[in-house]
Amino acid sequence: MSYAPPHIPGPHIPGIVLISGATGDFGSAFARRFAALGSRLILAGRTPEKLKALADSLDVPTHTLAFDVRDRKAMEAAIASIPAEFAAIDLLINNAGLALGMEPAQKANLDDWEIMVDTNDKALAIMTGLILPGMVERGAGHIINLSSTAGSYPYPGGHVYCASKAFVTQFSLSLRADLLGTGVRVTSVEPGMVETSFSLVRFKGDAEKAAKVYADTTPLTAEDVAESVTWAATLPPHFNVNRLEIMPTVQAPAGLAVHRFKKA
Template identity: 75%
Template sequence: MKTMTYANNAPHKPATVLITGATGGFGGAFARRFAAIGSKLVLAGRKADRLKALRDELNTEVHTIEVDVRDRTAIEQAFGTLPAGFDEVETLINNAGLALGTDPAQKADLDDWETMIDTNDKGLVFCTRALLPGMIERGRGHVVNIGSTAGSYPYPGGNVYCASKAFVKQFSLSLRADLQGTGVRVTNVEPGMVETDFSLVRFKGDAEKAGKVYADTTPLTPDDVAEAVFWAATLPPHFNVNRLEIMPTTQAFGPLAIHRTK
């Protein structure tokens, strides 16, 4: 294992960035932000047509992978056989994730729970584990996990979604402990309310319900989150951002709930 040394204040340009969930709102914003500085991109997602459209839009070298992060064997195969020029992934952005439903735990759909755990947690660790050995061997790398404020601040109906993002937070911090001295950085970016198709997915296509989430307020945008990720990833390599929690100005913390008999 070799450890790289850098000028203390030199900005960093990741040579190759791999983004999971690349066909969603966050994924597209991340891809455009890193393409703007000429990083090579590996875009992983489940929808081939959207991957192609994004690839054709970007003015940089792009390799696409049609894959579901829940499929451990497929991830190991795809990430282990990246073509020359894309095989030294420097920055992994674990972005694939979702929320499903807002029913209380006693009424929640177990299939929804399983899908969230498989995607938000198991998929994230499959992708991370596939690329870590190469990063460590090269003495450089950065794992950027997309967490959520839900991982710190639970809310009614959040149950497994909140728990899955708490896992992402603790996994990120534990990675930092394991990777000390390797030259590999780890960052958990934790957005609050952001207007994407997140709520449309959560409410399984119910546009009216999804729209109410963002009504009469000013949420963050995918570009806002992309700027936060880009900032953390382009800092000099001696500088690690452990956690970056971001919210729109219109959002804050609620009071603790108290049940009253009258």
């Protein structure tokens, strides 16, 4: 009797991919990877000139959306303006996000807290709410949310940033529960240390502080994260990656801190 090997589906290539925060380090790496696969792209960001430069560098049909993710009305108008040939979004990558400051919570800038919540959480949730009904109606789609190991392993000075990323992870898992049976996939991608402009933004342009974060290490790169996102997105439609936590080999979850009193 001859042996018939099991059928193994080939990779799933998303037809249309929407990337928020598209002109940042992660976003542009994602755009290059999916363009190489032949996906059509919707690139969302704040700066029209940067969006145009990125779109011009890619050899696939591309539509750009310029708006601030913290402006709900602008986001709604931008999504409503997507032309028909780009409307059936197969993959939404909620990538826009940032950290600001690393002072102890009692010394933190409240404006920084508000910006992080508005960008990392509110904007991500609203973007998802705008795109998700179409995916459910079509019975297919994938939402990939960029969370962080900070959502699982808080650290001093992380306070609202860590909490905002915990929201992203839990929101992703809750979406999975709601979307059971719809054919729509959801993945929380949770990188650890990645050398990008992340720390430069966090320290508000202080290059010396930012450089110290990565000194004497071999961190992940934006391309490494893009590899992980592409892997999760191109798996066969019956395969859902719920959470994908990645770290460089030089990093590991830390132990719990203990304050010890000085003896008199």
